[in-house]
Amino acid sequence: MDNAKVAGQRVLLRADLNVPMQNGKVSDATRLERLVPTIKELAEKGAKVIVLSHFDRPKGKVVPEMSLKPIAEALGRVLDKPVAFAEDCIGPVAEAAVAKLKNGDVLVLENTRFHAGEEKNDAAFSEALAKLGDIYVNDAFSAAHRAHASTEGVARHLPAFAGRLMQAELHALEAALGNPQRPVAAIVAGSKVSTKLDLLNNLVAKVDILVIGGAMANTFLAAQGHDVGKSLQEKDLHGTALEIMKIAAAKGCEIFLPKDVVVAQNFAANAPTQVVSIDAIPADMMALDVGPATVEAFIERLPHIKTIIWNGPLGAFETKPFDHGTNTLAAAIAQATKEGKVISVGGGGDTVSALKLAGVHHDLTYLSSAGGAFLEWMEGKILPGVEALSKGFSNLG
Known part of the structure; x- marks a missing residue:
């Protein structure tokens, strides 16, 4: 403008x-x-x-x-x-x-x-x-x-x-993925790998560390041979998960998966829980959040990371106590951002909701409210509304 x-x-x-x-x-x-x-x-x-x-x-x-x-x-x-x-x-x-x-x-x-x-x-x-x-x-x-x-x-x-909001979004996303300060870590989580295949395939070629959380992580863990009990997973995508890990290795991208998880027999508020390693998930239980050792392992990496992109909460954050992993990591990233140690960009409906509940939505470098557009940008797709502005139509006047 x-x-x-x-x-x-x-x-x-x-x-x-x-x-x-x-x-x-x-x-x-x-x-x-x-x-x-x-x-x-x-x-x-x-x-x-x-x-x-x-x-x-x-x-x-x-x-x-x-x-x-x-x-x-x-x-x-x-x-x-x-x-x-x-x-x-x-x-x-x-x-x-x-x-x-x-x-x-x-x-x-x-x-x-x-x-x-x-x-x-x-x-x-x-x-x-x-x-x-x-x-x-x-x-x-x-x-x-x-x-x-x-x-x-x-x-x-x-x-x-x-407009100024469009300008701010594009500037933030360029800083996160276009020409970022490295090393870059992307946190991608959600319920299904199938809904984020394009995203994962694009990110493994662009980031240095790819953190996979939520129920998506169960599919990757199961593909590696871990017994995930009753946890939500996509059995038909085990081969896809292994292929993504193979591509990541070839591109020099580290895949960061949970080391431990919070499990429960039922998905319900304040359900009795246990923290177990990924090798000890009981057959009658389901993983509903990442465990404290997983969160601590990533927090220990924070001083060596310059840019973080976040799409998706690490656990079933809407239901306590399965918001703990997301909240703890969010607080650490927010603090690092406020201290000027990292550029942090988050986006996607659930991500915005989770970060608001964690009380840190104002502390990230930029939090996109764009939802689908944010996801498609991260997937490397051309956005028609942005392309229309950059094609020279503005020269009409």
């Missing part, structure tokens, strides 16, 4: 207003708060700010419960200034609302997904959106992995720029 001359211009701002709602009210305003710097800068520079966003999955139909109106009201409270609302995002209703704007005003248009052309990236729908603006700014990295009309199509018709 440094190069965008926005005074007096109609700026179409693609934001992500797809926020959690309960009883018709915003229950977590984090995404709205992260938009404040871009919106305030544009407004203070005299732009007419026109906010585009999707919400939920109305599948091309008008669903009143999925209107952006209550979110526009919440955005106004976060910005501490009036925010107008239009009950459509294209056509006469939207055009009339835009025409009323004065320099510095903010307007939210109705859910783009009320039109089938949004998810189809329909050319006519993209043109109808573009008609409302003079400049396009994309500040929705979290939707950048989708080639939709409001994330990619509009950028073909207007001078296009990255």
Whole structure:
């Protein structure tokens, strides 16, 4: 946005207003708060700010419960200034609302997904959106992995720029994976290896240490011949796990697996637990968290690591006491970050939730709220919304 001359211009701002709602009210305003710097800068520079966003999955139909109106009201409270609302995002209703704007005003248009052309990236729908603006700014990295009309199509018709949140996300991810300070460690966890195959295959070629946790680790341990009892695992992916380890060895990437685990007979809050080595998991028990020796072993490595990328909690963090491994490691990484000893970047829905519960979400270098886009970036995939900004469409103006 440094190069965008926005005074007096109609700026179409693609934001992500797809926020959690309960009883018709915003229950977590984090995404709205992260938009404040871009919106305030544009407004203070005299732009007419026109906010585009999707919400939920109305599948091309008008669903009143999925209107952006209550979110526009919440955005106004976060910005501490009036925010107008239009009950459509294209056509006469939207055009009339835009025409009323004065320099510095903010307007939210109705859910783009009320039109089938949004998810189809329909050319006519993209043109109808573009008609409302003079400049396009994309500040929705979290939707950048989708080639939709409001994330990619509009950028073909207007001078296009990255907003401050998009800029911050890209800068953080470049620091983590593009041109990082080494050694780099990636923490990848979750319930299934199958959902993160692309991620694992990309990371083994880019990081120095790959920490595998969560139920994913059970599949790797079982593939190595460890008896994991009743633990969740994917037996049909043992060969894949061994192949990933083979590729990692060839690339000089160390695979870091649990040394011990917290086991229980039942997955329930405050269930009786034991800490056992990975060679002593009882047949009638399941691993639900990494053990203290595993966490301590990684913490001992921290002084020698310069960059950490985190995607996925180490255990079933939503249920105590299976949050202990994640919380202990999170506190250590947060402390190292605050002391300037490591660059730490986390992302993904469960990761954000786990780090919030651990009370350290403000202490990492950067915590991405992008979810799917963060994961696809880590997988090495091209994000259409980012590519649209970097292809030179901005030279149209």
